[in-house]
Amino acid sequence: MHHPPNPPILYSFQSASDLGPALAAFIAKAQKESVEKKGRFTLALSGGSLPKHLKGLIGNPAIKWDKWQVFYADERVVPLDHPDSNHGLCKTELFQHVPIPAENIHTLDQTLLNDLEGLADAYEKELIREFASKVTARFPVFDLILLGIGPDGHTCSLFPGHELLAEENGWVAFLEDSPKPPPKRITLTFPVLNHATRVAFVATGESKVDVLSTILDKPEEGLPASRVKPAYPGQLYWFVDNSASAKVQYSASSFKL
């Protein structure tokens, strides 16, 4: 029977420094459940301001780092040590401080940086290897996808008005006209986001105040972030701070694990 998506759960914290430990506890619990159930934890990470909110995971003895399989929800097509690389950012903020095996972090194929289509294809193949073949799995089911939002309502590298909003089949898409620099990127597609078990947006600060109320209170405007609606029984979460949620009408829940 077709079941409508669960409504989003909104958690709003006093400040970004209160949000960090809650987000870390939430991720730790998600990984525990996944590892107990399936022996692994599949996670997709974004760039921007997200990686700096992950510091609370460092030193947590309950985390089974060798069971993590990490992909990027979107990635800029630059070398891994380039300042624009989302992987570079996640490495600086988190991965270089924890015992995660390097082969568990799925980065862009560095030999394909000049072949966007080949690069996106290779990344999709990497996902297929992890999530079984495209024949048995129509779409991968991530245990958790962590996303940010831009002031225009984009998420991943899915920008308002862009043709990629209509992608229905691919798992990984590429673009060379990103309005946010750098222009060349790869991104997971909406069907992948909407098949995940959990998706959590993280947004802090005043610069998100208008877009956050549009996304949550006027989903009919169809901003890219409003189109993230994981299929039942998947669950969408918002981790925000009070300065980002100042204009939001949608009711917040008190944070509990």
Ligand SMILES: O=C(O)[C@H](O)[C@@H](O)[C@H](O)[C@H](O)COP(=O)(O)O
């Ligand atoms: O590579 C990227 O640009 C990000 O993955 C992108 O989707 C980001 O999450 C938003 O643009 C929010 O960026 P901020 O968190 O820096 O505001």
